[in-house]
Amino acid sequence: MVSLAAAPPLWLRDNCPCAQCRDPRNGQKLFQITELPAALAVGTVHDTRTPDGAPAREVVWAPDGHRSLYAESWLDAHLPGAAAGPGDGRTEDDKELWAAERFADGIPEAGWASYMSDPAVRADLLDAVLRLGFALVRDVPVRDRQVLDVARTFGHVRVTNYGELFEVRVEADPNNLAFTGARITPHTDNPYRDPVPTLQLLHCLTNAAQGGDSGLVDGFHAAALLRAEDPDAYETLTRVPVPFAFADEHTELRAHRPLIGTDPTGRIREIRFNNRSIGALRLPAGLLAGFYSAYRRFGELLLRPELQLDFRLAPGDCLIFDNTRLLHARTAFAESGDRHLQGAYADIDGLASTLAVLRREAM
Ligand SMILES: [Zn+2]
Known part of the structure; x- marks a missing residue:
């Protein structure tokens, strides 16, 4: 039996499960940390049982x-010295990092009909998005705005200055290179x-143009490779805030974030690369030179052919x-050809929640 001696009193008391400390209807805490006695200490401890008969200790x-x-x-499970708990699902520790070869036998995918009717199929597909970073739904109805319905199967559409959805096709006066060939x-x-929008959906309505193939690169894998091959460059890219900006007639957006975002314990958590x-x-000249050399190094790494998974979206595919x-790419295509995707943004917390509830219901 583990000793309570190593447990800081404030921590142990903060986790008291009694009905005075936590609302039994929702498990939420009913007190502030500042309301606990300043001289809080464990008085007596004795062995007992919970109301359902499991071994317990009363403090x-x-x-x-x-x-x-x-x-x-x-x-x-929780006292100091117990095994580390699960992460929040967002860092490299909770992912399966990959290079293109990982998908030699096929990519994670499901047909729209089974995705909609079978919770197990839906759970597998959402799990692939969390673990591998992507999945493909095939045979989604080729219909205007259908991409929004796909997003709503697992979460909420993130509306931006581009609207609820954006059209990826050749435009006469594009505000973004995405809308050219x-x-x-x-x-x-x-x-x-x-x-940043944490999820993206791309629904292919037409892809009859010469070219216009799609590519995906696992940015976490690439960042981990950079860390192994050039630790100084990696360190630089996790530390230097990069001024990202977008402006058009109606909009002006900016965010200063590093290319490789890490969590407080140094694990890779977010890639921004555009x-x-x-x-x-x-920046001072020395820091600028260091950043540009690291940026270029990472850029070269991201272009390694073995890292990029190539495929072609067909009408009805929704990625x-x-x-x-993940970084996404596309090859050039003839602007005279017919290529039309509709894209939308959504968020990964909603997808993870939908998956967790699906798994709860399956138990
Ligand atoms: Zn209590």
């Missing part, structure tokens, strides 16, 4: 005499926004991908 607190009942199983190298979308929207960095992790 009587000094100086206020409050009583807390902790299940032994909870103490085993130009080749687009691997990038993430909207790095000039904070928060050559079209990087503004002029203002769903993690815009904080």
